[in-house]
Amino acid sequence: MSGFNTHGRMKGSRGRALSATFAAVLAAGAFGQALAADIDPDATINVGSLYEPQNLDNTAGAGQGINEAFNGNVYESLFRLTDAGTVEPVLAKDTAVSEDGLTYTFTLQPGVTFHSGAPLTAADVKFSIERVTAEASKSSRKNSLASVAGIETPDDATVVVKLSSRSISLPYNLTYVWIVNDEATDLQSKEDGTGPYALQEWRRGSSLAIARFDGYWGEKPKNGEVVFQYFTEATALNNALLTGSVDVITSVQSPDSLAQFKDNPEFTVSEGQSTTKLLLAYNDRVTPFDNVTVRKALARAIDDEKLLKAVWGDYGTLIGSFVPPTDPWYVDLTKVDAYDPESAKQLLAEAGYPDGFTFTIDTPNYDPHPIAAQFIQSELAKIGVKVEINVITANEWYTKIYKAHDFQATLQEHVNHRDIVFYGNPDFYWGYNNPKVVELIKQAEASASEAEQAGKLKEANTIIAEDAASNWFYLYPQIVVSKNTIAGYPVNGLNSQFFAAGITKSE
Amino acid sequence: MSGHDAMVSGNGRARKAALPWPLAVGGLLVGLHIVVALLTLVWTPYGVGDMAGGRLEAPSLAHWAGTDRLGRDLMTQIMIGSRIALLVGCGAVALGALIGVTIGILAAFATRTLDDVLAAALDILIAFPTLLLAMLIVASSDGASLGTAILAIGIAGSAIVARLTRILAKRVLAMDYITAARVAGTGWPGIARIHVLPNIWPTLIVNFALQFGLAVIAEASLSYLGLGAPPPNASWGRLLQEAQASVYTAPFGAIAPGIALVSLVIGLNLFADGLRDAADPTRRRSR
Numbered sequence: 001m002s003g004f005n006t007h008g009r010m011k012g013s014r015g016r017a018l019s020a021t022f023a024a025v026l027a028a029g030a031f032g033q034a035l036a037a038d039i040d041p042d043a044t045i046n047v048g049s050l051y052e053p054q055n056l057d058n059t060a061g062a063g064q065g066i067n068e069a070f071n072g073n074v075y076e077s078l079f080r081l082t083d084a085g086t087v088e089p090v091l092a093k094d095t096a097v098s099e100d101g102l103t104y105t106f107t108l109q110p111g112v113t114f115h116s117g118a119p120l121t122a123a124d125v126k127f128s129i130e131r132v133t134a135e136a137s138k139s140s141r142k143n144s145l146a147s148v149a150g151i152e153t154p155d156d157a158t159v160v161v162k163l164s165s166r167s168i169s170l171p172y173n174l175t176y177v178w179i180v181n182d183e184a185t186d187l188q189s190k191e192d193g194t195g196p197y198a199l200q201e202w203r204r205g206s207s208l209a210i211a212r213f214d215g216y217w218g219e220k221p222k223n224g225e226v227v228f229q230y231f232t233e234a235t236a237l238n239n240a241l242l243t244g245s246v247d248v249i250t251s252v253q254s255p256d257s258l259a260q261f262k263d264n265p266e267f268t269v270s271e272g273q274s275t276t277k278l279l280l281a282y283n284d285r286v287t288p289f290d291n292v293t294v295r296k297a298l299a300r301a302i303d304d305e306k307l308l309k310a311v312w313g314d315y316g317t318l319i320g321s322f323v324p325p326t327d328p329w330y331v332d333l334t335k336v337d338a339y340d341p342e343s344a345k346q347l348l349a350e351a352g353y354p355d356g357f358t359f360t361i362d363t364p365n366y367d368p369h370p371i372a373a374q375f376i377q378s379e380l381a382k383i384g385v386k387v388e389i390n391v392i393t394a395n396e397w398y399t400k401i402y403k404a405h406d407f408q409a410t411l412q413e414h415v416n417h418r419d420i421v422f423y424g425n426p427d428f429y430w431g432y433n434n435p436k437v438v439e440l441i442k443q444a445e446a447s448a449s450e451a452e453q454a455g456k457l458k459e460a461n462t463i464i465a466e467d468a469a470s471n472w473f474y475l476y477p478q479i480v481v482s483k484n485t486i487a488g489y490p491v492n493g494l495n496s497q498f499f500a501a502g503i504t505k506s507e
Numbered sequence: 508m509s510g511h512d513a514m515v516s517g518n519g520r521a522r523k524a525a526l527p528w529p530l531a532v533g534g535l536l537v538g539l540h541i542v543v544a545l546l547t548l549v550w551t552p553y554g555v556g557d558m559a560g561g562r563l564e565a566p567s568l569a570h571w572a573g574t575d576r577l578g579r580d581l582m583t584q585i586m587i588g589s590r591i592a593l594l595v596g597c598g599a600v601a602l603g604a605l606i607g608v609t610i611g612i613l614a615a616f617a618t619r620t621l622d623d624v625l626a627a628a629l630d631i632l633i634a635f636p637t638l639l640l641a642m643l644i645v646a647s648s649d650g651a652s653l654g655t656a657i658l659a660i661g662i663a664g665s666a667i668v669a670r671l672t673r674i675l676a677k678r679v680l681a682m683d684y685i686t687a688a689r690v691a692g693t694g695w696p697g698i699a700r701i702h703v704l705p706n707i708w709p710t711l712i713v714n715f716a717l718q719f720g721l722a723v724i725a726e727a728s729l730s731y732l733g734l735g736a737p738p739p740n741a742s743w744g745r746l747l748q749e750a751q752a753s754v755y756t757a758p759f760g761a762i763a764p765g766i767a768l769v770s771l772v773i774g775l776n777l778f779a780d781g782l783r784d785a786a787d788p789t790r791r792r793s794r
Contacts, residue, residue: 234752235751235752235754253752254752254753256563256752256753256754256755256756256757257752257753257755259755259756260755306558309562310562310576310577310578311576313562363737363738365651365732365733365734366733367748367749367752370733370738370745370749371576371577371738371749373738374556374577374738374739375558375577377556377738377739378556378557378558378577378739381556389737389738389739390649390651390652390737391651391733391734391737391738392651393646393734395646396646
């Protein structure tokens with residue numbers, strides 16, 4: 001399954017956000033010490049994944065696979081997003097914010113060197129941020145950094161970022177900005193970062209190996225090397241774990257393949273929280289989807305719980321809006337427009353469609369979209385709404401829907417953390433345009449405190465749900481399966497990250 | 508006549524009278540699928556969108572082939588799958604025949620240069636993987652549908668038909684009676700209609716039957732990739748794809764459409780074999 005990923009354009013087929021981070025790494029640290037005698041400090045960890053990057057540069061449309069392999073491993077940023085969803089400093093040792101919130105002064109971590117041997121300076125940071133905001137950059141985080149008006153480097157250890165308007169999310173947005181050496185020439189097939197691992201070998205179509213970097217400024221990784229082995233197909237990936245050619249797989253694609261691991265003491269199955277949401281996005285610009293009552297009717301006509309059960313068995317979480325529980329502005333909105341086919345019919349009649357209508361769902365051709373589309377088709381048939389299913393590829397989805405907005409409704413999975421901002425952008429593919437929400441999301445960004453920001457976004461979140469802006473079904477589970485000799489890997493699915501430094505392998 | 512005598516003479520004579528077994532078995536299998544396909548037009552065990560069953564139920568009296576993830580009856584879907592497979596097969600073979608025979612005949616009558624160009628073009632088209640060609644056609648259209656599947660598979664198959672037609676037609680055109688016809692003033696369309704087509708037709712029919720089997724597999728492959736007939740058309744390829752993730756816990760979901768697919772394709776191949784034997788008795792002994 002693939003998805004729509006804002007910081008990497010489309011993923012390859014069958015994509016899902018894999019992610020994770022440090023809370024789990026720390027939690028597992030204690031466990032690791034208890035077994036310290038058995039742990040091989042130079043172990044090679046083989047990670048099985050479905051997401052090979054297209055290239056090695058996250059500003060050049062590399063896809064989510066590059067975040068998985070490189071974020072926090074090969075490249076570091078000023079801040080990082082932890083597995084629990086919080087933001088903590090990495091290369092920014094200290095941060096000072098001016099009274100008006102328009103000037104951020106970052107003091108850099110001392111003694112940091114790039115893999116090429118060059119020391120980290122403020123010029124590198126300036127270069128790195130400008131690389132993301134540059135005209136040619138394909139990073140869709142570009143817009144998030146639009147308020148950056150200028151970057152000054154008074155000395156080698158100090159970076160001053162000037163903003164044109166307040167941006168409470170600046171540290172968060174900087175978690176996407178890799179700090180690269182400003183002298184690096186080829187970042188698409190090589191790297192020059194500051195992370196605990198350096199790229200060793202990338203065999204296109206097969207694997208990507210990163211090895212411990214001895215000059216790393218921070219704590220040494222608990223293993224010697226990490227090899228991401230890429231598969232194109234989930235069954236092949238599961239088999240690789242069963243036969244021992246990989247140690248851990250970053251996300252299991254279906255609950256039915258879990259049986260072979262759950263009943264086997266040689267494997268550990270963990271369920272974390274992903275940020276991947278399955279939704280039916282209407283084109284809110286076109287009739288009848290410009291009518292809130294129609295959207296509410298459709299939301300009530302579909303039994304989300306049954307769909308979740310069909311696709312994920314006993315896993316996954318129901319959501320009532322676009323915001324997953326790991327976002328700070330989560331509100332439980334599952335009761336809004338809950339499953340109620342009778343009132344759905346009434347609402348349709350009220351909206352002027354007593355006999356229903358016909359519309360087309362553009363459906364990506366990979367699981368779970370086709371089966372979800374068929375489910376929606378039969379559910380809506382019960383209230384007299386006829387659905388045509390049009391199957392398209394991931395590329396067609398990008399050009400027809402994301403770029404050209406040429407659709408009535410589409411199924412899609414959205415993988416990102418904190419992506420409610422899309423509903424504040426009337427030009428986004430789904431064309432939801434509620435001035436109140438646009439204003440709230442804008443104000444939230446200009447908040448003076450995180451509490452104020454969360455309050456505003458909670459309000460926006462509630463309005464979006466009441467407006468049934470889209471039809472949100474469920475949040476994917478994040479299921480990581482490993483051999484029982486492997487510990488310390490991140491378990492949550494935030495922004496596709498897979499921090500490898502804490503992973504241990506015992507004999 | 509004693510049994511011994513019958514056996515000795517049987518090789519030559521008795522079998523000529525009886526239906527060759529591949530033709531009989533193949534015809535039976537294909538016929539079964541046709542009957543099922545027609546039946547689905549008026550009756551299926553459950554409605555197509557009926558999701559009342561449990562998730563991935565094992566085969567039972569109520570659901571002969573079990574249920575899928577949405578709780579729909581698999582038997583119903585497999586039966587409808589017969590219809591889709593036969594429909595796409597017929598459509599693709601008809602389209603392939605139309606394009607292929609036309610080009611093949613034209614190439615056979617064409618001047619040497621044009622013939623060379625056409626032959627080279629056909630070779631390239633044949634070398635191109637059918638599935639890739641089909642995916643290209645689907646990708647360049649507005650979305651996958653039954654029509655694009657037929658178009659894609661038909662065009663891919665037409666190259667093979669065209670090449671065969673060209674070779675067969677050229678062989679006929681070398682005959683003395685063609686020269687005679689030409690001398691008598693018959694134009695090339697007349698020669699094609701009166702002399703060429705009736706002579707090559709039996710061989711072509713056998714080839715169409717084989718093409719039918721390939722078309723059924725191609726349709727299943729396209730649907731497996733999500734590029735065939737869109738849901739809720741229950742294609743076997745899509746059923747296989749949907750069953751893939753649960754093949755360990757609910758293997759029957761993959762086995763049942765697999766059996767359906769294999770039985771139709773084997774049936775078609777046996778049928779083609781039998782047809783060939785029937786059309787060309789001299790080959791029978793060598794087999």
